[in-house]
Amino acid sequence: DAGVIQSPRHEVTEMGQEVTLRCKPISGHNSLFWYRQTMMRGLELLIYFNNNVPIDDSGMPEDRFSAKMPNASFSTLKIQPSEPRDSAVYFCASSFHSGNTIYFGEGSWLTVV
Amino acid sequence: QQQVKQSPQSLIVQKGGISIINCAYENTAFDYFPWYQQFPGKGPALLIAIRPDVSEKKEGRFTISFNKSAKQFSLHIMDSQPGDSATYFCAASIRTGTASKLTFGTGTRLQVTL
Numbered sequence: 001d002a003g004v005i006q007s008p009r010h011e012v013t014e015m016g017q018e019v020t021l022r023c024k025p026i027s028g029h030n031s032l033f034w035y036r037q038t039m040m041r042g043l044e045l046l047i048y049f050n051n052n053v054p055i056d057d058s059g060m061p062e063d064r065f066s067a068k069m070p071n072a073s074f075s076t077l078k079i080q081p082s083e084p085r086d087s088a089v090y091f092c093a094s095s096f097h098s099g100n101t102i103y104f105g106e107g108s109w110l111t112v113v
Numbered sequence: 114q115q116q117v118k119q120s121p122q123s124l125i126v127q128k129g130g131i132s133i134i135n136c137a138y139e140n141t142a143f144d145y146f147p148w149y150q151q152f153p154g155k156g157p158a159l160l161i162a163i164r165p166d167v168s169e170k171k172e173g174r175f176t177i178s179f180n181k182s183a184k185q186f187s188l189h190i191m192d193s194q195p196g197d198s199a200t201y202f203c204a205a206s207i208r209t210g211t212a213s214k215l216t217f218g219t220g221t222r223l224q225v226t227l
Contacts, residue, residue: 004156033215042202042217042218042219042220043157043202043217043220045214045215045216048214056214091156091157093156100145100147100162100206101147101159101162102159102215103158103159104156104157104158105156106154106155106156107155107156
């Protein structure tokens with residue numbers, strides 16, 4: 001299996017610009033998670049979906065953040081407008097609904113200048 | 114509110130030594146405790162996991178010790194090797210009825226020296 005695929009791997013953008021991060025979960029997995037990793041706060045769960053439906057978005061920091069999952073094989077995390085404090089590594093992860101093991105992608109490294 | 118506390122923040126161990134990382138949790142509803150290993154530039158990957166109905170689980174050089182009454186669990190890496198140098202995260206999860214929602218500790222950066 002190809003694993004969780006994220007794009008872009010690296011993005012540098014200017015403050016105020018819109019950023020869209022993309023994720024393709026492992027085929028057959030029906031739960032999808034977006035995490036953010038920073039030195040200060042570690043790994044934070046932003047939102048997770050089950051069967052394409054958002055279940056818990058309590059970790060989304062502000063209204064500037066939004067996430068969608070239009071189908072079982074694709075999800076986006078959007079930041080609009082972006083701010084320097086959004087600089088972090090954003091991980092997408094997926095799992096089976098009935099499973100405990102969560103598989104992470106390699107992350108999208110975002111720098112907002 | 115940090116529900117999973119991890120220590121130490123960083124650890125240096127000589128090759129062949131034992132690495133020990135500790136975690137404590139608060140929520141007694143947690144029912145699954147995995148450890149993830151993360152190498153630089155990569156995403157975290159599951160290393161080993163335990164459920165609260167057992168006190169110890171061993172896989173090769175990696176052992177989880179679990180103390181339910183103290184709400185603590187730890188990762189022991191025996192015969193530590195330079196290739197074990199990575200960041201280790203403990204985590205805990207609760208089945209919510211739809212998916213397991215992992216809460217991570219803050220991570221321990223392990224360096225194994227020659």
